[in-house]
Amino acid sequence: MVTTIAGVGTPETDWQSWPGLHRFPPLDLSGCDRVVLLAPHPDDEILGVGGLLRRLSLRGAAVEVIAVTDGDASHPASSTVTPGRLAALRRAESASALRALGLVDATVHRLGIGDGAVAAAEPAIEAVVAHLLADVSTSTWCLSTWDGDGHPDHEAVGRVARSVSQRCGVRLLTFPIWTWHWALPADPRVPWSRARAIELDDETHAAKLAAIGCFASQIRPLSEAPEDAAVLTPAMLDRLSRRTEVVFE
Ligand SMILES: [Zn+2]
Numbered sequence: 001m002v003t004t005i006a007g008v009g010t011p012e013t014d015w016q017s018w019p020g021l022h023r024f025p026p027l028d029l030s031g032c033d034r035v036v037l038l039a040p041h042p043d044d045e046i047l048g049v050g051g052l053l054r055r056l057s058l059r060g061a062a063v064e065v066i067a068v069t070d071g072d073a074s075h076p077a078s079s080t081v082t083p084g085r086l087a088a089l090r091r092a093e094s095a096s097a098l099r100a101l102g103l104v105d106a107t108v109h110r111l112g113i114g115d116g117a118v119a120a121a122e123p124a125i126e127a128v129v130a131h132l133l134a135d136v137s138t139s140t141w142c143l144s145t146w147d148g149d150g151h152p153d154h155e156a157v158g159r160v161a162r163s164v165s166q167r168c169g170v171r172l173l174t175f176p177i178w179t180w181h182w183a184l185p186a187d188p189r190v191p192w193s194r195a196r197a198i199e200l201d202d203e204t205h206a207a208k209l210a211a212i213g214c215f216a217s218q219i220r221p222l223s224e225a226p227e228d229a230a231v232l233t234p235a236m237l238d239r240l241s242r243r244t245e246v247v248f249e
Helices: 012-016 044-058 083-100 119-133 152-168 202-212 234-240
Strands: 034-039 062-069 107-113 140-145 171-175 195-199 244-248
Touching: 012 234, 034 044, 034 119, 034 152, 044 062, 044 083, 044 140, 044 195, 044 202, 044 244, 062 083, 062 119, 062 152, 083 107, 083 202, 107 119, 119 152, 140 152, 152 171
Parallel strands: 034 062, 034 140, 062 107, 140 171
Antiparallel strands: 171 244, 195 244
16 A cells, blocks of 8 residues: 655644544563664654664663665755765764664664665565574564555565564564554554554653754755755654654554
């Protein structure tokens, strides 16, 4: 399912006034000593589950991030910045964001797949992920974008994560990003019955906000030209800066 992502999306006030959002069972964080996260673009790991990563790390889990693309296509018509320069910027922003979360020991595997071309590279990505998840114990968790998230790269990465996790016997948790934009409260297209909540304490929430602030190329315009507008609008940031994160079991 690839859904059209357009307009400003569902306002955060609509989400907050839906009782269902506040009734997801809490995710049990016990039993994880290694977490491998697949991020389609630099920032998905923070926007989706930055708080969960920090909380698992504080409980002793080793954190590994598989950065599938470098996000070089976020401003395709820009005359201010080339795709190569953008990729370098975004790699640096992602590293700063992990540090802001306190994840100084996180391992990052960069696959360098073209932004927007993830589905075509699915077999290659699957081979790398399968290698990283081979011979793991039940205490390894895999995190990835949900394969119904409505963005082709997010869905392709979600499919890879599901396939490899099933094959390797690893626990998979997936997270929505664009879903909060196109879906509506109680939307039947979303598997709410599998949703689990992660509450962020004050320190973790503050660290997540600081980490989001590292993505200058996405949250601020690159120039005054329309093609250099911020990719992450205030409405999107509202939805992704909550004190509670949500994953699908
Ligand atoms: Zn993304």
